[in-house]
Amino acid sequence: xxxxxxxxxxxxxxxxxxxxxxLLSKESLTIxxxxxxxxMSRPAxxxxxxVLYGAGFISITGIGRERHCVLKQEGxxxxxxxxxxxxxFWAGKLQKLETLLNTKAKSK
Amino acid sequence: xxxxxxxxxxxxxxxxxxxxxxLLSKESLTIxxxxxxxxMSRPAxxxxxxVLYGAGFISITGIGRERHCVLKQEGxxxxxxxxxxxxxFWAGKLQKLETLLNTKAKSK
DNA sequence: AATTTGCGTAACCCATAAGTTACCTATATG
DNA sequence: CATATAGGTAACTTATGGGTTACGCAAATT
Numbered sequence: 001x002x003x004x005x006x007x008x009x010x011x012x013x014x015x016x017x018x019x020x021x022x023l024l025s026k027e028s029l030t031i032x033x034x035x036x037x038x039x040m041s042r043p044a045x046x047x048x049x050x051v052l053y054g055a056g057f058i059s060i061t062g063i064g065r066e067r068h069c070v071l072k073q074e075g076x077x078x079x080x081x082x083x084x085x086x087x088x089f090w091a092g093k094l095q096k097l098e099t100l101l102n103t104k105a106k107s108k
Numbered sequence: 109x110x111x112x113x114x115x116x117x118x119x120x121x122x123x124x125x126x127x128x129x130x131l132l133s134k135e136s137l138t139i140x141x142x143x144x145x146x147x148m149s150r151p152a153x154x155x156x157x158x159v160l161y162g163a164g165f166i167s168i169t170g171i172g173r174e175r176h177c178v179l180k181q182e183g184x185x186x187x188x189x190x191x192x193x194x195x196x197f198w199a200g201k202l203q204k205l206e207t208l209l210n211t212k213a214k215s216k
Numbered sequence: 217a218a219t220t221t222g223c224g225t226a227a228c229c230c231a232t233a234a235g236t237t238a239c240c241t242a243t244a245t246g
Numbered sequence: 247c248a249t250a251t252a253g254g255t256a257a258c259t260t261a262t263g264g265g266t267t268a269c270g271c272a273a274a275t276t
Contacts, residue, residue, distance in 0.1 A: 002225075004263060013121035014264080018190070025197045031223060044265055046224065051263095065222045065273040073198055079191050082126070083184065089133045090181055110255075112233060122234085139253060152235055154254065159233095173243040173252045220275070229266075236259075244251070 003050035008078040011055045016040070017048050021057060021071065030066045111158035116186040119163045124148070125156050129165060129179065138174045 012018055020034055035045040049069060052058045057075030061068045120126055128142055143153040157177060160166045165183030169176045 006263085009117075009121045009123075009126070010263090012190070013117045015117075016264090018117070021194070025194065032221090040264090041266065042223075043225080043267085047264075050224090067223070071194075071197070076191065076194055076198075079187075080195070082120070083187050083191055086129070086133065086179075086184055087188070089179070090184075114233085118233090124234095140251090148234090149236065150253075151237085151255080155234075158254090173241095175253070218276080220273105222273080223271090225270085226268085227266100228268105229264105231264090232262090234259105234261090236257100238256085238258105240253100240255080242252085242254105244249100246247100246249075 003047045003054065005054055006051055008055055008057075008075055009082075011051060011057060011075065012079065014048070017052060020045075020048060020052065024058060024069055024071045028068050028070050030068055034069065111155045111162065113162055114159055116163055116165075116183055117190075119159060119165060119183065120187065122156070125160060128153075128156060128160065132166060132177055132179045136176050136178050138176055142177065 012021075016038060019037070023029060023034060023037055031046055031049060032042065034049070035042045038045060049058070049060070052069075052075070053060055055075045056072055058069045059072045061070070120129075124146060127145070131137060131142060131145055139154055139157060140150065142157070143150045146153060157166070157168075160177075160183070161168055163183045164180055166177045167180045169178070
């Protein structure tokens with residue numbers, strides 16, 4: 001089960017991985033700690049974690065035989081940029097609509 | 109080539125579809141107009157468009173035999189909610205860090 | 217020292233997204 | 247009317263992501 005190398009968008013395309021990020025936003029968790037929350041084998045969780053790690057969504061600290069996962073901002077950057085772009089697009093749309101409405105109001 | 113039903117996250121997981129959304133943020137385009145920008149067959153583009161439409165990212169207006177694609181905000185909502193959640197998470201982190209620093213400063 | 221626990225990795229299976237080509241229909245155009 | 251153009255759909259192939267089980271190993275625990 002070698003983990004594939006996915007980009008930020010592909011990473012969050014999986015519901016389980018999104019759920020993992022949500023859980024980690026509440027508390028730091030180990031692999032097994034995470035696995036308890038899912039209806040899948042631990043190796044499957046392990047693979048997801050590897051993917052999340054590989055895309056910079058989490059950092060992992062080994063404490064003894066445990067591996068503690070913590071959210072990392074880096075992975076979210078590309079996503080933020082993307083929706084930020086479209087946020088601005090929609091804001092611009094609204095702006096134009098308002099201008100249009102104002103023009104119409106004046107011409108009345 | 110029946111288009112699969114994908115959710116918002118899966119929709120933007122595909123680079124071509126993200127590119128299509130970018131193009132449509134510049135101007136309304138027809139299917140062929142879009143296809144010109146990609147190194148893939150028109151049916152492939154057609155399928156992507158169907159996916160984008162199915163997830164509420166675009167609306168389509170048929171004019172004669174042409175189909176004009178326009179961005180639609182609805183599809184972006186889930187994505188915005190998601191990154192919004194984590195934006196707040198990181199803001200909270202920063203907040204806590206500042207508070208901590210302030211506390212330390214005072215205790216000096 | 218023996219066993220249990222936490223986790224990684226390898227080998228494998230299956231579903232499906234994403235592309236293709238081939239073909240069809242409907243609207244425009246000469 | 248004939249033909250070119252815009253685009254949908256079907257059938258098919260292929261790559262790969264996501265799951266599994268089996269196994270190995272190092273750190274705790276007894």
